[in-house]
Amino acid sequence: MAASIKEVAQRAGVSLGTVSNVLNRPDIVSPQTRKRVLEAIEELGFVRNDSARQLRAGRSRTVAIVVLDVSNPFFTDVVRGAEAVVEGAGGMVVVCNSGGGASREHRHLDVLEEQRVQGLLVTPVSDGRQPRLDRMVKRGIPVVLVDRGAGLANQCSVAVDDVLGGRLAAEHLAERGHRRIAFVGGPAGLRQVADRLAGAEAALAERDLPAPHVVETPVLSVSTGRTAADEIVTLPASRRPTAIFCANDLVALGALQALTAHGLKVPDDIALVGYDDIEFAAGAAVPLSSIRQPREQLGRTAAQLLLEESTDPEHHEHRHVVFQPELAVRQSSEHKRRRTR
Amino acid sequence: MAASIKEVAQRAGVSLGTVSNVLNRPDIVSPQTRKRVLEAIEELGFVRNDSARQLRAGRSRTVAIVVLDVSNPFFTDVVRGAEAVVEGAGGMVVVCNSGGGASREHRHLDVLEEQRVQGLLVTPVSDGRQPRLDRMVKRGIPVVLVDRGAGLANQCSVAVDDVLGGRLAAEHLAERGHRRIAFVGGPAGLRQVADRLAGAEAALAERDLPAPHVVETPVLSVSTGRTAADEIVTLPASRRPTAIFCANDLVALGALQALTAHGLKVPDDIALVGYDDIEFAAGAAVPLSSIRQPREQLGRTAAQLLLEESTDPEHHEHRHVVFQPELAVRQSSEHKRRRTR
């Protein structure tokens, strides 16, 4: 059914190797032969079999990116950044979605390893040593951690300083006079979540403010944000936080919806700060204050490191790039009046 | 570097074929041999080479989905629906992003064809005959069109009735008393865009209302929505539309931002209806009326059709599934008072 090089060769009346040469080094074959071969290719609708090619070459030309959540705009922006670089270099990106599940991540990595991908950009579900990833690295498959500062010696990483981000958010709220602050996010095992919380805690502690009230969510999504806010709303007004710092914008948007549904005004009754500054944050019912991350930049840089390692593994030195987040203040945390003093 | 079956065989002291049997039909090999082989695999960190396997098998087990825009939540939801089905069947999904560009789509299809993917879900950039896709179908690669009603005889399709969707939106606005209605979206060549416009035009014509003022955008995104709205705002108040129907929610959210920035109130000065009802529509600054599509369902159904065709090409009959959209009315099109009468 699918024509092979052999049939093309037969049809063009040349040898098998010649066809391959036309495909890979057209310059070394004479113009007339080349023409005959190209015609044969055309007539037969020949399409190179990449499996065979890879089998011979030992490696493919596709770069995989495994994200925690395809439906989070943060990750799709990272993907687009990576795509820009990889495609600019003539490669191809495939996106895999772990959905935050360890087993799905596992399966994806299995398959990608079997496919001998050229390299891997990954935001792993769990932190700590990754025997899987280590093995891929040992096998010579470059791995770049995205949005993880892990700083392991055997791979590059690209991340944004989440501790600082958490700090920025908490400082901002503290300056606005908030004393009872809640943190919504989870699972707690997620590095991003833990770091953001840690930064917030540190900032509050330095100011002798009480530690944040933590509401853990099973995942970071709009619906878990809603649920968490529902819970917060049930607290007696005297203990209810006056501000919520959410681990990402999806959660914050969900919280915003739930708070509004319960008749609470943002920011007057409760202030809200999100994280990621996704495109939809600024357009929310109450424009959302958020911690901005250089999303596409993250993807671009990760891809560059990957390609660098891939093309010249000898001289490559693993690097750990850390970007700085920025606070974007919008209405959701803008008080009409200061609360203190 | 990468251990092969041969080395495993050597280490376990068995033949090459036996190792393969352990991998593929463990039941036909004696328990003790199996154990020895598995140990060898473990010790060597052997990972099957999928290229070789595919080369032999002639086909891979991955399904590809090529979407118009990864950063549009509509498509990520479709992707998740497809993932659920394919992974449930033991397969794997890779996502490719054409970004609406014909050349990127072309490149992706090239590579996917070379990789002999098991099947392809695709929302093509352009309509009409697709020699590329036809060729893949001829080659025996099942192709399912997503969000296209194309109705071609040689492939399945899954779509939502966009003409009806456009109609619903226009009827809704007409009932609210609007007479000057704008349509924002593009490129005009995009089937979805054209259909939605056509539906709206038909509905207005039936009511003897003037045809919509069309503002074409180069792509469907938040920023083009902003630009389009900026343009509409410059119209003299007497000719300015009182309602805008946007070809999707991204555009609508952009438009909403721009209108608000210009001091226009939605819906009082200008009503707004979007399309897709993405998760962020309900949480927008002014909750957005929109046309809801069964997004995940779309992906699930497409994947089911694909797998069906893939597993039993003989008895497969191409089908064209069309879902019905629904109108979700929210504040962005809710007038305090009727305009007519």
Add this chain to the structure above:
DNA sequence: CCTCGTACATGAAACGTTTCATGCGATGGA
């Protein structure tokens, strides 16, 4: 004791490329 069947292991062939050493005819210089 022979035969047959069963339970397993074996080795070679095939999948479609790429690469590389080799072959061969023509051209140019000595």
Add this chain to the structure above:
DNA sequence: TCCATCGCATGAAACGTTTCATGTACGAGG
């Protein structure tokens, strides 16, 4: 005229699987 060179085409080997026909040993049934 002969040799070196060059330009181009060739065919075989190799990549790592899977499959299948074949082989072998062993226990059971006659």
